[in-house]
Amino acid sequence: xxxxxxxxxxxxxxxxxxxxxxxxxxxxxxxxxxxxxxxTSFVNxxxxxxxxxxxxxxxxxxxxxxxRIWIKDFISYKVGVDGISILFIxxxxxxxxxxxxxVNNSIKERLSEFLIAVLIMESFMIGVFCSLDLVIFYLFFxxxxxxxxxxxxxxxxxxxxxxxxxxxxxxxxGSVLMLVAIITIYWLTGTTDVIELYxxxxxxxxxxxxxxxFFSSFAVKTPMWPVHTWLPDAHVEAPTxxxxxxxxxxxxxxxxxxxxxxxxxxxxxxEVFTPLIYTLSVIAIIFTSFIALMQEDMKKxxxxxxxxxxxxxxxxxxxxxxxxxxxxxxxMISHGLVSAALFLCVGVVYDRMHSRLINTxxxxxxxxxxxxxxxxxxxxxxxxxxxxxxFVGEFLILMGAFKDNFLVAVIASIGVIIGAAYMLWLYxxxxxxxxxxxxxxxxxxxxxxxxxxxxxxxxxxxxxxxxPDPLINTIEVSISDLIETYNFRLASKI
Amino acid sequence: MTNLQLVFPEIFLSLSIMFLLIxxxxxxxxxxxxxxxxxxxxxxxxxxxxxxxxxxxEVKLFNNSIIIDYLSSLMKIVTLLATFLVLxxxxxxxxxxxxxxxxxxxxxxxxxxxxxIMISSNDLIVFYMGLELxxxxxxxxxxxxxxxxxxxxxxxxxxxxxALSSGLLxxxxxxxxxFTGSTNFNVIANQLGSNEYAxxxxxxxxxxxxxxxxxxxxxxxxxxDVYEGSPTSVTLFFTMVPKVAALTLFIRFLYVPFLxxxxxxxxxxxxxxxxxxxxxxxxxxxxxxxxxxVAYSSIGHxxxxxxxxxxxxxxxxxxxxxxxxxxxxxxLGLFSCLLMMKRENQxxxxxxDLSGLSKNHPMLALSLMIxxxxxxxxxxxxxxxxxxxxxKSVIEQSxxxxxxxxxxxxxxxxxxxxxxxKIMYFDKEKEKYDTDHGLWLKFSLTFSTLLILxxxxxxxxxxxxxxxxxxx
Numbered sequence: 022x023x024x025x026x027x028x029x030x031x032x033x034x035x036x037x038x039x040x041x042x043x044x045x046x047x048x049x050x051x052x053x054x055x056x057x058x059x060x061t062s063f064v065n066x067x068x069x070x071x072x073x074x075x076x077x078x079x080x081x082x083x084x085x086x087x088x089r090i091w092i093k094d095f096i097s098y099k100v101g102v103d104g105i106s107i108l109f110i111x112x113x114x115x116x117x118x119x120x121x122x123x124v125n126n127s128i129k130e131r132l133s134e135f136l137i138a139v140l141i142m143e144s145f146m147i148g149v150f151c152s153l154d155l156v157i158f159y160l161f162f163x164x165x166x167x168x169x170x171x172x173x174x175x176x177x178x179x180x181x182x183x184x185x186x187x188x189x190x191x192x193x194x195g196s197v198l199m200l201v202a203i204i205t206i207y208w209l210t211g212t213t214d215v216i217e218l219y220x221x222x223x224x225x226x227x228x229x230x231x232x233x234x235f236f237s238s239f240a241v242k243t244p245m246w247p248v249h250t251w252l253p254d255a256h257v258e259a260p261t262x263x264x265x266x267x268x269x270x271x272x273x274x275x276x277x278x279x280x281x282x283x284x285x286x287x288x289x290x291x292e293v294f295t296p297l298i299y300t301l302s303v304i305a306i307i308f309t310s311f312i313a314l315m316q317e318d319m320k321k322x323x324x325x326x327x328x329x330x331x332x333x334x335x336x337x338x339x340x341x342x343x344x345x346x347x348x349x350x351x352x353m354i355s356h357g358l359v360s361a362a363l364f365l366c367v368g369v370v371y372d373r374m375h376s377r378l379i380n381t382x383x384x385x386x387x388x389x390x391x392x393x394x395x396x397x398x399x400x401x402x403x404x405x406x407x408x409x410x411x412f413v414g415e416f417l418i419l420m421g422a423f424k425d426n427f428l429v430a431v432i433a434s435i436g437v438i439i440g441a442a443y444m445l446w447l448y449x450x451x452x453x454x455x456x457x458x459x460x461x462x463x464x465x466x467x468x469x470x471x472x473x474x475x476x477x478x479x480x481x482x483x484x485x486x487x488x489p490d491p492l493i494n495t496i497e498v499s500i501s502d503l504i505e506t507y508n509f510r511l512a513s514k515i
Numbered sequence: 516m517t518n519l520q521l522v523f524p525e526i527f528l529s530l531s532i533m534f535l536l537i538x539x540x541x542x543x544x545x546x547x548x549x550x551x552x553x554x555x556x557x558x559x560x561x562x563x564x565x566x567x568x569x570x571x572x573e574v575k576l577f578n579n580s581i582i583i584d585y586l587s588s589l590m591k592i593v594t595l596l597a598t599f600l601v602l603x604x605x606x607x608x609x610x611x612x613x614x615x616x617x618x619x620x621x622x623x624x625x626x627x628x629x630x631x632i633m634i635s636s637n638d639l640i641v642f643y644m645g646l647e648l649x650x651x652x653x654x655x656x657x658x659x660x661x662x663x664x665x666x667x668x669x670x671x672x673x674x675x676x677x678a679l680s681s682g683l684l685x686x687x688x689x690x691x692x693x694f695t696g697s698t699n700f701n702v703i704a705n706q707l708g709s710n711e712y713a714x715x716x717x718x719x720x721x722x723x724x725x726x727x728x729x730x731x732x733x734x735x736x737x738x739x740d741v742y743e744g745s746p747t748s749v750t751l752f753f754t755m756v757p758k759v760a761a762l763t764l765f766i767r768f769l770y771v772p773f774l775x776x777x778x779x780x781x782x783x784x785x786x787x788x789x790x791x792x793x794x795x796x797x798x799x800x801x802x803x804x805x806x807x808x809v810a811y812s813s814i815g816h817x818x819x820x821x822x823x824x825x826x827x828x829x830x831x832x833x834x835x836x837x838x839x840x841x842x843x844x845x846x847l848g849l850f851s852c853l854l855m856m857k858r859e860n861q862x863x864x865x866x867x868d869l870s871g872l873s874k875n876h877p878m879l880a881l882s883l884m885i886x887x888x889x890x891x892x893x894x895x896x897x898x899x900x901x902x903x904x905x906x907k908s909v910i911e912q913s914x915x916x917x918x919x920x921x922x923x924x925x926x927x928x929x930x931x932x933x934x935x936x937k938i939m940y941f942d943k944e945k946e947k948y949d950t951d952h953g954l955w956l957k958f959s960l961t962f963s964t965l966l967i968l969x970x971x972x973x974x975x976x977x978x979x980x981x982x983x984x985x986x987x
Contacts, residue, residue, distance in 0.1 A: 090975075091974065091975070092974050092975050092978060093975050093978070093979070156903075159894070160894040160895050160899075160971070163893060163894045163899075164893070164894050164895050166893060167888055167893060170933070170936075171940065174936075174937060174940060174941050175940050175941060181941065182937055182941055185933075185937070185941075186930070186933060186937070189929065189933060190926060190929060190930060190933075193893075193925075193926050193929055194923070194926045197922035197923065197925060197926060198919070198922070200903070200906065200922060201906070201910060201915070201918055201919060201922060204903075204906060204907050204910040204911075204918075205910055207907070208910055208911050
């Protein structure tokens with residue numbers, strides 16, 4: 022048997038966490054603890070790059086498949102990647118080391134516990150993206166709640182308890198219905214193996230209810246309007262690294278789930294519920310953009326912008342057009358990079374001034390120029406300026422949407438303008454203007470680790486903005502195959 | 516009479532009880548010896564049960580009134596081992612309250628004897644005999660800390676209510692005897708015939724009695740008070756061991772004689788299950804005393820276990836057995852933590868006493884957190900799998916309403932488990948607790964936490980053990 026590369030990717034962070042567990046944390050060895058964590062996650066990143074190099078882009082088959090019997094005659098541990106999932110794994114392994122690098126200033130106490138939580142979280146997230154069995158998927162999907170709950174609750178801000186509870190209970194409530202659906206699928210088909218289910222199909226009469234059950238879970242996690250309210254709370258109260266993980270990776274689980282399970286397993290139901298998704302997405306895009314416009318808290322503003330961006334993603338997925346879905350995936354990757362960067366940017370000024378309110382700042386461009394430049398770049402990427410990865414995603418999504426439904430596409434395009442408005446206004450109020458608050462003069466520009474983090478996020482943002490081919494090549498075949506199967510099964514009603 | 520070896524575990528246990536009693540009376544200050552001997556007796560009985568009966572498919576003894584099959588052997592072993600763990604971790608607690616007396620292990624052994632008879636019963640009279648033997652011992656155990664008024668109150672309350680339920684149960688037995696002409700389960704099964712509705716009355720009365728013993732809503736009223744008032748080590752015993760025997764009786768009673776009347780009793784069980792799950796989840800939210808909270812949580816967990824029984828299938832029944840085994844494991848861990856919250860000879864059992872536990876006792880807090888997440892049913896911990904198997908069997912019978920209500924109540928229940936975690940991890944720390952816990956206490960906490968944590972690596976083993984149960 023070949024080297025089990027996916028299992029290694031899942032297990033490695035846990036092993037690192039295990040080492041940290043036996044390193045007693047005190048102020049002296051904080052350094053060691055951090056480097057153990059950083060080393061683990063970096064090795065994991067290299068491993069995933071290696072995976073990408075080995076990955077065969079010309080086929081839509083699942084690759085690197087590993088299968089082991091787990092519960093006899095029932096569930097087997099099965100992992101594998103195709104073009105859709107591999108990018109998310111890369112995103113996860115890329116963001117995690119940056120998160121760990123960023124803890125320098127923000128996490129003051131219980132550092133080693135924090136890093137353990139982050140690493141275990143990484144394991145679970147990679148597990149979500151490569152599991153090829155519904156039960157295994159559910160297991161990873163739900164298990165992620167535990168470390169995230171602790172990250173928000175222990176290291177969060179003032180209202181952290183409320184936010185942690187809200188996050189946990191909202192997502193749990195959404196997910197339990199998915200569990201019912203998964204068991205029902207097993208009962209109907211006798212298997213929970215995703216590949217087998219793709220070929221078996223699910224009877225039309227059950228699809229609608231099952232789709233709704235999966236939807237309830239993914240809609241909360243995405244988050245879609247009107248169940249998005251946990252997100253601003255969780256984002257605002259989580260420590261910077263927690264917000265980054267949430268925005269960059271956790272939200273993508275749902276988008277991934279929509280593509281992999283909603284489209285893949287229930288084509289008939291997906292067709293039925295497309296108007297619902299369109300409506301909710303458009304509301305999310307317009308409505309939350311307006312809400313974002315009115316925010317006074319920077320983190321909250323970015324959180325609402327995340328909801329709007331995820332609105333584009335869900336819209337793109339359900340266009341069932343090649344461009345639409347490609348755009349959605351690129352938008353998710355890009356949002357993963359950009360929102361992570363924006364949260365880190367907020368984290369940078371928060372660590373110095375201990376305020377997230379926009380009106381604390383203003384006129385800091387001359388005090389911290391390096392920061393202002395990078396912040397500018399990510400602001401522009403968030404509003405989708407050509408030349409940044411945000412543009413590629415949004416453009417493809419809107420192109421797909423125009424092919425499918427003109428009205429929806431027009432409304433969604435208006436959202437782009439509002440998006441530009443709130444991002445630019447945020448930037449203007451924070452960076453430019455008169456320097457009123459004299460405390461700001463004491464601010465120091467980016468230190469080394471912050472520069473490294475933000476630059477390493479800026480490089481892919483720009484690179485994929487100008488040259489998205491590596492991304493598109495990876496996902497292209499898988500998506501065209503997905504759409505083909507979708508249309509075929511839609512026509513033959515299974 | 517060659518089959519007498521099959522009841523050898525019970526015979527051995529009863530002889531040992533008498534011997535220990537006599538030893539305790541004649542030898543001064545023998546509580547330590549008796550405690551240790553009882554542990555040995557429990558283990559030996561478990562070994563005998565394992566050796567003599569585990570391979571047996573199904574044998575009936577004494578005019579078909581006792582049944583030895585895989586279900587009974589397995590449940591007896593679970594009971595004995597759980598009792599063993601209860602006994603080894605309770606000695607420190609008893610010493611602190613100066614109630615480390617010879618009666619304690621002997622009473623526990625007698626109630627275990629009653630449970631073993633219950634588990635093996637194939638006859639209404641035998642079943643009632645076993646039930647009363649275990650209950651009588653439990654009444655006394657509840658009042659064991661007799662200097663405390665709460666403990667006496669708990670025992671008295673338990674006694675009065677339990678006697679009432681036993682009365683109902685006996686009434687049900689007599690109805691069934693009246694309409695079928697027999698007390699034997701198998702004969703009853705053949706005599707159901709035309710008296711269906713009359714017999715249903717009997718079933719209802721017996722189910723009421725059993726629901727009382729297993730503390731399912733709406734017959735749960737005694738549980739919070741008794742659990743709170745009894746000494747903690749006895750509460751631990753209450754929440755774990757009697758539930759095993761009662762669950763076995765539920766299975767045996769409903770599946771052997773009355774499987775054909777499933778239409779009649781299924782609704783009742785679904786109601787008991789839904790009511791317990793919801794009530795257990797909602798009522799626990801407002802509690803401030805940990806033992807009361809555990810009482811409500813155990814009511815909720817009984818609801819899940821009954822959901823499996825309600826399916827009327829082998830798989831459902833097996834999932835209930837898995838549930839109760841995992842539940843015992845989690846409760847053992849939970850109470851080990853409770854017994855560790857001791858400072859200067861005083862035990863703390865208020866919720867706010869957990870405050871900031873993670874700062875002062877990181878390992879204890881970590882274990883408790885794992886146990887609580889598992890009780891809440893969050894994957895990948897053992898508690899999730901317990902719920903998963905139950906809901907799988909429930910959904911396979913298309914009982915979606917039960918499944919969805921059950922899963923929603925797990926979300927409600929998650930709230931109060933999270934609250935405990937919040938208090939441990941997010942709140943300010945208080946004074947430290949003692950750390951000189953006995954070796955056994957540490958062992959049982961580590962043992963249960965590790966098993967809960969790594970259960971997901973080999974989930975098949977437990978299923979394999981349980982899937983050999985086959986009584987339909």
